[in-house]
Amino acid sequence: MEQNQDKLKEIISHSKEYGFIFPSSDIYEGLAATYDYGQLGSELKNNIKQYWWKAMTQMHQNIVGIDASIFMHPKTWKASGHVDAFNDPLVDNKDSKKRYRADVLIEEHIEKINKKIEKEVSKGKKRFGEAFDEKEFRNTNPNVLRNLKKIDSIENSMKKTLEENDLEGLRQLIVDLEIACPLSGSRNWTEVKQFNLMFATEIGSVAGESSRIYLRPETAQGIFVNFLNVQKSGRMKIPFGIAQIGKAFRNEIIARQFIFRMREFEQMEMQFFVQPGEEMKWYDYWKSMREKWHKNLGLGEEMYRFHDHIKLAHYANAASDIEFNFPMGFKELEGIHSRTDFDLKQHEAHSGKKLSYFDPELNESYVPYVVETSVGLDRMFLAVLSASYQQEILSDQSKRVVLKIPPALAPIKAAILPLVKKDGLPEIGQEIANELKFDYNIQIDQKDSIGKRYRRQDAIGTPVCITIDHDTLNDKSVTIRYRDTMKQERIEISKLSSILNKELGWKSLLEKLN
Numbered sequence: 271m272e273q274n275q276d277k278l279k280e281i282i283s284h285s286k287e288y289g290f291i292f293p294s295s296d297i298y299e300g301l302a303a304t305y306d307y308g309q310l311g312s313e314l315k316n317n318i319k320q321y322w323w324k325a326m327t328q329m330h331q332n333i334v335g336i337d338a339s340i341f342m343h344p345k346t347w348k349a350s351g352h353v354d355a356f357n358d359p360l361v362d363n364k365d366s367k368k369r370y371r372a373d374v375l376i377e378e379h380i381e382k383i384n385k386k387i388e389k390e391v392s393k394g395k396k397r398f399g400e401a402f403d404e405k406e407f408r409n410t411n412p413n414v415l416r417n418l419k420k421i422d423s424i425e426n427s428m429k430k431t432l433e434e435n436d437l438e439g440l441r442q443l444i445v446d447l448e449i450a451c452p453l454s455g456s457r458n459w460t461e462v463k464q465f466n467l468m469f470a471t472e473i474g475s476v477a478g479e480s481s482r483i484y485l486r487p488e489t490a491q492g493i494f495v496n497f498l499n500v501q502k503s504g505r506m507k508i509p510f511g512i513a514q515i516g517k518a519f520r521n522e523i524i525a526r527q528f529i530f531r532m533r534e535f536e537q538m539e540m541q542f543f544v545q546p547g548e549e550m551k552w553y554d555y556w557k558s559m560r561e562k563w564h565k566n567l568g569l570g571e572e573m574y575r576f577h578d579h580i581k582l583a584h585y586a587n588a589a590s591d592i593e594f595n596f597p598m599g600f601k602e603l604e605g606i607h608s609r610t611d612f613d614l615k616q617h618e619a620h621s622g623k624k625l626s627y628f629d630p631e632l633n634e635s636y637v638p639y640v641v642e643t644s645v646g647l648d649r650m651f652l653a654v655l656s657a658s659y660q661q662e663i664l665s666d667q668s669k670r671v672v673l674k675i676p677p678a679l680a681p682i683k684a685a686i687l688p689l690v691k692k693d694g695l696p697e698i699g700q701e702i703a704n705e706l707k708f709d710y711n712i713q714i715d716q717k718d719s720i721g722k723r724y725r726r727q728d729a730i731g732t733p734v735c736i737t738i739d740h741d742t743l744n745d746k747s748v749t750i751r752y753r754d755t756m757k758q759e760r761i762e763i764s765k766l767s768s769i770l771n772k773e774l775g776w777k778s779l780l781e782k783l784n
């Protein structure tokens with residue numbers, strides 16, 4: 271755990287040092303839990319967006335994208351349930367004065383019990399060696415069973431209190447489980463209160479005429495209110511999807527852990543409209559498609575797990591998270607929700623406009639059901655960055671820090687390194703850059719020894735370095751050095767473009783999704 275916290279700290283400082291992420295308003299000592307993406311960070315972020323956008327829209331004939339505004343009519347949020355129900359239960363520790371989300375405190379307690387189970391399993395593995403039958407062990411070991419029962423009972427109690435909005439019961443659960451404040455170690459808790467997460471502001475400049483308006487807490491509603499506009503203008507036939515990437519704002523009770531939980535963040539959401547009754551089929555389909563999209567990045571299959579929701583949101587009839595193994599442990603990266611016809615029906619009721627679809631095949635009208643996939647762009651960024659960040663000890667015992675970012679997502683795709691700053695080598699470098707720059711972000715680096723330059727490019731995740739030396743003048747070839755293997759090969763300049771395309775073009779990543 272401690273080691274992992276150290277890893278997070280290293281990533282934060284690496285991000286700042288190389289221009290991925292800076293604390294916001296840095297010269298004013300920063301603003302809590304707010305960050306700015308720097309010159310390399312914004313490239314990586316844009317590439318993650320493109321990977322998602324292309325995978326959703328370009329790869330699916332029946333999904334189109336929109337870009338709705340952040341401000342929406344205030345009735346939107348009444349209809350969606352956010353004004354009345356977008357709350358988190360908060361609780362304060364009286365000694366440390368630290369504020370927590372009551373449900374998160376309990377979930378962390380459950381996670382500790384989970385860890386005990388995993389420890390027991392790995393002890394079993396060691397003890398029985400080859401003969402170990404993990405499934406059998408999990409089904410019969412008394413310690414594992416006892417802990418599973420404990421988790422089950424805690425989850426049931428939590429679900430009940432949350433569903434019944436029983437805040438006193440929720441507090442009692444924290445007390446009964448003897449959960450202590452990680453900071454003060456005390457169990458001196460205040461009562462649990464509900465806290466609405468929406469940011470409100472005023473629109474209009476004339477006093478008296480202004481009205482309360484919200485910064486959107488999710489991008490989804492911009493899609494729902496445009497459902498018919500898109501369906502009609504795009505002549506879309508169900509099933510079809512609408513995708514969107516954009517900012518969302520939540521006044522989180524605790525915003526911690528770097529860019530994992532912020533008050534201003536970006537979401538990549540897709541609402542898939544289906545015939546009522548078919549939603550579970552599509553829910554399963556999107557669960558597996560989204561899993562494939564994540565695993566396709568090659569960050570490691572074992573880095574992901576599904577977690578079904580204990581408490582379903584007011585709009586959902588099924589919900590599951592894809593969790594990622596961040597430096598802080600497994601946490602939610604993406605949510606996949608079956609939202610029924612809740613949102614469209616609510617908007618019909620509040621706007622007085624019909625939001626139904628005439629299905630030519632069934633020859634009837636209905637309000638479609640919706641399956642949603644919703645992934646946090648900043649969390650995706652942290653997932654890519656933290657899984658890519660590696661420290662290696664090389665054969666000569668020197669250390670290298672390398673970001674093994676999936677090549678298609680790397681901020682700089684290739685570095686061009688003329689060995690010396692004379693004899694016409696820089697000019698050849700410039701010529702190569704002029705050719706490649708139409709397709710890729712290229713950096714020319716002429717300063718310091720070649721070894722130092724390689725290290726610098728490793729540290730920012732550049733997949734290939736192209737070195738120009740004196741032989742280049744005669745053989746019209748360069749040396750390509752690959753980031754992950756550090757292998758080098760001699761390549762004709764005329765073949766560079768096609769090699770880069772194979773190594774780091776979008777096709778190389780997207781074709782595996784087919």
Ligand code: ATP
Nearest residue numbers: 522530531532535602603604605644645646648649
């Ligand atoms: P959590 O349980 O972590 O608060 P959530 O279940 O409320 O998240 P959703 O409403 O399902 O999140 O939002 C979809 C996605 O948006 C999440 O999976 C996450 O990746 C991202 N997200 C939500 N809140 C934040 C935040 N405060 N900062 C960064 N990303 C966020």
